[in-house]
Structures are given as structure tokens and as C-alpha cells.
Amino acid sequence: MEIDNLTPAELRVWRAFPRGESVNFRGSDDEDVAQGADWGPERTVRGAVLRTLLLNGPQEDGEIPALKLSGARITGVLDLRYGTSDHAVRLSHCFFEDTPLLYASRLRQLNLSWSVLPGLTAATMRVEGVLRMTDCRFLGPVRLGGAQLAGALFMDRAEFTASGTDEPALQLNQVTIGDDLWAPGLRAHGEVRLNGATVAGSVNLNDAHLSHPGEVVLDAQTLVVEGDIHLRHVRTQGWIGLRGARIAGRLDLSYARLSNPGDGVLRASSSTIGELWLRKSPPAEGTLNLLRAQIDELFVEPEAVPARVLLNGLVYTSLSPHEPAARRLEMVERDDEGYVPHAYEQLTAAYLRIGDDHAARLVQLAKQRRHRTTLPWYGRLWGHVQDAAVGYGFRPLRAFGWLLSLLVIGSVAYALHHPRPLKPSEAPDFNPLFYTLDLLLPVISFGQEGAFAPEGGYQTLSYALVIAGWILATTVFAGVTRTVSRQ
Incomplete structure (x- = not known):
């Protein structure tokens, strides 16, 4: 691309790139980026110009090039498919008219914070540093399936909407993250897909609002997390799928409000979890499915247990907090499968481990009485x-x-x-x-x-x-x- 074909705004970005200098077109700190379609040519940059800079931009000896642009209206497609760029990219507070195409690209670092985009296509993308989408607003699907991020993924307070399409609002299936997935306050209107993903650190979804009524809202089957999953104060309309997931640390659902009436609300069958915390929250509206799950510590307050559970095959080492047998039996007796001997045996073993023989006997007595209801009259x-x-x-x-x-x-x-x-x-x-x-x-x-x-x-x-x-x-x-x- 010839420099003579650049607009004044683009020329300003072009000249700042070789020295890694920032270009800020923002009118004020509180302007609404969603109104970016009305921004004039004085702050408009074509996607093709940014593509040229990242793939074959000018360089100066002794300087580190970088694309640092704020408050711009980006027209046309930023197409970096299969491309490789060794430069840091920061496109913050920008308004994108078209969906960036970053499929199979290789980038040093990408920052899209506070920007508004119609979507993002970046499946199998590889980022050597971190990917930041803090406070971003996406009006269409974000496709990051199979992406490899050497650093962390930041999506705090980001908003994802998949209106007018059957696709998930946020696709992170099979993604590999070398650090944390940091997304407190995230808002998603549609499915968030995390199945098959691997996170070397922790997942933070505290205060997130996830809405996909009657459907899967967070699909995290076979997810592997080496740290914790924080879902404190999360609100969901739809069901969370954790079948076959492996969480080395804690799955924390404290203060959570989960709702999917008439169906499963948390499906964690065949999962392996270090600690499951379900406390300080109202009973979930739906069925808690822990079939065949293996949990080291089950920290569940009786008040937080939903009216329907599935516990057959659940194995846990300890049960907290310590409660009288009568209160724990209420959870076991809510099982949708009716009489489940295994659930009584697990509860008995938990009481025996802490030396409460009296509670263990009460559980066994309750087991015999429940079994009696399944027998013929004699x-x-x-x-x-x-x-x-x-x-x-x-x-x-x-x-x-x-x-x-x-x-x-x-x-x-x-x-x-x-x-x-x-x-x-x-x-x-x-x-x-x-x-x-x-x-x-x-x-x-x-x-x-x-x-x-x-x-x-x-x-x-x-x-x-x-x-x-x-x-x-x-x-x-x-x-x-x-x-x-x-x-």
C-alpha cells in the first residue's frame, strides 16, 4: 500500500507504528463506543491499512514497532487469516464495522479492550502473550475454537450476543490457555462453549450473567482446569454442562443463582473435582446432576440443595459443614431415581470418617426404611x-x-x-x-x-x-x- 493513498488519520497511524507510539482519536473518556458508526473521516481507519502495517509495516532501527490505536472507527475487514505478525496489537475503544478475520493467525499480543465489534473469527489463532477483551461488546458470534494462548485470556465485563444465529455467543472449545481465564462480570446472551478446553491456571466467572433459557448456557464438557473455577454470584438461565470435566482445585458456586426449571441445572456427571462449594445461595431451580462424579471435598449447605438431585455413583471423601444426619438425609431422599443405596453408603462413610457413629447409624436406618418402600407387601x-x-x-x-x-x-x-x-x-x-x-x-x-x-x-x-x-x-x-x- 502506497503512503500517498492514506487519509490524514491513517497517515498518523502509519507514522506512529514504527516507533510503537500510541494514537488516540477519542473525543472524551466517557464517550460511547457503540455510537462509533457516526464518527467522521478524521478518526476512520481502513482495516486494509492495519493489515499492511501488521504484516509488512515500516520499521526504524533501534525501535520496536507496535500498533496502538484508540477511539478509531475501523472500516472494511481486518483480514489476517493465516498471517503472522511479530508486533503487539492494541485496538482499544474502537468501533469495527466488519468482523475481524484472524483465523489461524499468529500474533505476539492482542488487545481489543473497550471496543465494539460485530463478531470475531479467530479459530485456531495463536497468541504468544495475552488476549485482552476487557469491556468489549460483541454483537455476533466470537469464534475462538482451537486457539492457543500462551498467556491469560481477559474478558472481564465483556458482553457477548449471538442474536439472529444458532451459533454459540462465545466459542472457546478446544482452546488452550497457558494462564488464567479471567472473566468476572461477563455477560453472555447465548451459549458459552468451553468443552475440551484446557486452562493451566484458574477460571474466574464471578458475577457473570449467562442467559440461554432452556438450553445449555455454559458447555464445559471435558474441560480441564489446573486451578479453580470461580462462579460466585453467577446468575444463569439455562444449564451448565461439566460432564467429564477435570477441575484440580475448587468449583465455587457460592452465592450463585442457577435457574433451569424442569430440567438439569448443573450437569457434572463423571467429572473429577477437588472441591465443590454450594453455599450461601438459594436452591437451584432445576436438577443437580452429580452421577458418577468424584469429589474430594463436598462443601454443600442443606439450604442450597435443589429439590431434585441425581447422586447415584457419586464418590466423595469428606462432607462439609458437619450437619445432623436428618438434614443430610433430606438431600439423599430427593434423588430422582428413588432409592439409591450408594448415596446412603457414601453418606454413612462420610460420618464414619469423622467419628460420628450415631449419625452413621441413623443414615443406615433411613436406608433400610427407604428400601422397605420398594418391597412387596409381605x-x-x-x-x-x-x-x-x-x-x-x-x-x-x-x-x-x-x-x-x-x-x-x-x-x-x-x-x-x-x-x-x-x-x-x-x-x-x-x-x-x-x-x-x-x-x-x-x-x-x-x-x-x-x-x-x-x-x-x-x-x-x-x-x-x-x-x-x-x-x-x-x-x-x-x-x-x-x-x-x-x-
């Missing part, structure tokens, strides 16, 4: 008997209470009305206490039961005592066996 009947007698073996002292009560009833009844002896000459002296024990204890004999024969209602009482003794003995034996096997 199984439920026998279950009620075991529950009433010994609490399925987790309340063994209850059986001794029953035995003592029946012993008192039988002893008093037979003391008031002695049964007749079968062989008066051979019968021992009648003892109502040991006679009742003979009836109640099926494997012990004191010689009283076979020597005396009650009549009428007292005979019926003896039958009842024998049956009750067998039932109590069987349930006690089942409870002891369960306790021994558990230990």
Missing part, C-alpha cells in the same frame, strides 16, 4: 416388624425393652392364674417368671413350659408369647449379623 410387613423390634439392628436395645414388657405381662398374668400341671406328681413348682421366659426364649428351657398347660385366653396368651419370642429372636439375630458385617 416384605414391607416384615420390614415394619424389624423396624419396630430392633430398628433393623441399629437399635438393639429396643428388643430387650419388648422382651422385658412381655415378660412382665406374662409373669403377672400367670401369677394371677396358674396353668394346670400336666402330670401333678411329676411337675415342678410353678414359677410364673420362668414359665414366661420358657415361652419367650425359643432356645432356652427351664422345664416349666412342658409341665403346665394353660387354658382359654391364657393359652392364647402363651401362643402369642411364643410367636413374639421367635420374632424378637430372629430380628435380634439379623441385627447382630448386620452390625458384625458392617464392622
Whole structure:
């Protein structure tokens, strides 16, 4: 491109480039970049001029060229597809009339902060430093799939809109980021796609507003993050997908407001997470899916658990904060799959690890009671008997209470009305206490039961005592066996 063909504004940028000097066309610090279409030729620069500077611009000995432009209206397409530039690029507070094409380009550094763009096509782009899109406004899809960033990606308070298209508003699928993904306050109207991405640092989406009602709002399946994912105070309309994700640090959903009524709101099945924090927030509107997930520490407050959960196969090492078993059981019993034995076993193990044996027994008792509801009528009947007698073996002292009560009833009844002896000459002296024990204890004999024969209602009482003794003995034996096997 000949220098004679440049406008005064472009000539100013051309002459500043070799020395890396900044060119600022801004009228004031508070001007609205969205009104950039009305900016005149005194601050208009063609994309073709910027392309020429970045690919084959003038240089001066002893100087470091750089493109530093603020407050410009950029017309035409900035087309750097497959191009390589060794110069830093800062196009801040600029208004782009056309979508920049940076597909497969190689750049030293790119800064688009506070600019307004109709979109961005930069899939498989490689940036040796950082990519800054702080406070940017994108009116169309941003395509960064497969990009490789050696440094961090800054998108704090950026706004992405994918109106009039089925494409995601922000595509970061398969992207590789060598540092943090920093995007607090991000706003997205449409899908944010992060599936298959790798982040060497942490992901910060605190205070983000993500809206894609009824659809996936953050698709981060198989995402790998070596640090944390911060989603504090995030607001979503749609569901978050973390299936198969691997998060070495913390997934922090404190103070979050998640909404996707009637469907999954957080799908983290088969994921591996260091810590999951769900606290100080209202219950999510939708289903919490943690099927087959592996979590070192599950920091979940009962008040933050949604009305519907999926927990089958979830494995966690510790559960915080410490809560009574009754409050934790509410979460387990909300499972959409109904009775899930694995969930009860995991909760029992969590209590045993911290030495709360009483809570662990209550969880196991609740498990047996929930299991009872899945049995046929005769199984439920026998279950009620075991529950009433010994609490399925987790309340063994209850059986001794029953035995003592029946012993008192039988002893008093037979003391008031002695049964007749079968062989008066051979019968021992009648003892109502040991006679009742003979009836109640099926494997012990004191010689009283076979020597005396009650009549009428007292005979019926003896039958009842024998049956009750067998039932109590069987349930006690089942409870002891369960306790021994558990230990």
C-alpha cells in the first residue's frame, strides 16, 4: 500500500507504528463506543491499512514497532487469516464495522479492550502473550475454537450476543490457555462453549450473567482446569454442562443463582473435582446432576440443595459443614431415581470418617426404611416388624425393652392364674417368671413350659408369647449379623 493513498488519520497511524507510539482519536473518556458508526473521516481507519502495517509495516532501527490505536472507527475487514505478525496489537475503544478475520493467525499480543465489534473469527489463532477483551461488546458470534494462548485470556465485563444465529455467543472449545481465564462480570446472551478446553491456571466467572433459557448456557464438557473455577454470584438461565470435566482445585458456586426449571441445572456427571462449594445461595431451580462424579471435598449447605438431585455413583471423601444426619438425609431422599443405596453408603462413610457413629447409624436406618418402600407387601410387613423390634439392628436395645414388657405381662398374668400341671406328681413348682421366659426364649428351657398347660385366653396368651419370642429372636439375630458385617 502506497503512503500517498492514506487519509490524514491513517497517515498518523502509519507514522506512529514504527516507533510503537500510541494514537488516540477519542473525543472524551466517557464517550460511547457503540455510537462509533457516526464518527467522521478524521478518526476512520481502513482495516486494509492495519493489515499492511501488521504484516509488512515500516520499521526504524533501534525501535520496536507496535500498533496502538484508540477511539478509531475501523472500516472494511481486518483480514489476517493465516498471517503472522511479530508486533503487539492494541485496538482499544474502537468501533469495527466488519468482523475481524484472524483465523489461524499468529500474533505476539492482542488487545481489543473497550471496543465494539460485530463478531470475531479467530479459530485456531495463536497468541504468544495475552488476549485482552476487557469491556468489549460483541454483537455476533466470537469464534475462538482451537486457539492457543500462551498467556491469560481477559474478558472481564465483556458482553457477548449471538442474536439472529444458532451459533454459540462465545466459542472457546478446544482452546488452550497457558494462564488464567479471567472473566468476572461477563455477560453472555447465548451459549458459552468451553468443552475440551484446557486452562493451566484458574477460571474466574464471578458475577457473570449467562442467559440461554432452556438450553445449555455454559458447555464445559471435558474441560480441564489446573486451578479453580470461580462462579460466585453467577446468575444463569439455562444449564451448565461439566460432564467429564477435570477441575484440580475448587468449583465455587457460592452465592450463585442457577435457574433451569424442569430440567438439569448443573450437569457434572463423571467429572473429577477437588472441591465443590454450594453455599450461601438459594436452591437451584432445576436438577443437580452429580452421577458418577468424584469429589474430594463436598462443601454443600442443606439450604442450597435443589429439590431434585441425581447422586447415584457419586464418590466423595469428606462432607462439609458437619450437619445432623436428618438434614443430610433430606438431600439423599430427593434423588430422582428413588432409592439409591450408594448415596446412603457414601453418606454413612462420610460420618464414619469423622467419628460420628450415631449419625452413621441413623443414615443406615433411613436406608433400610427407604428400601422397605420398594418391597412387596409381605416384605414391607416384615420390614415394619424389624423396624419396630430392633430398628433393623441399629437399635438393639429396643428388643430387650419388648422382651422385658412381655415378660412382665406374662409373669403377672400367670401369677394371677396358674396353668394346670400336666402330670401333678411329676411337675415342678410353678414359677410364673420362668414359665414366661420358657415361652419367650425359643432356645432356652427351664422345664416349666412342658409341665403346665394353660387354658382359654391364657393359652392364647402363651401362643402369642411364643410367636413374639421367635420374632424378637430372629430380628435380634439379623441385627447382630448386620452390625458384625458392617464392622
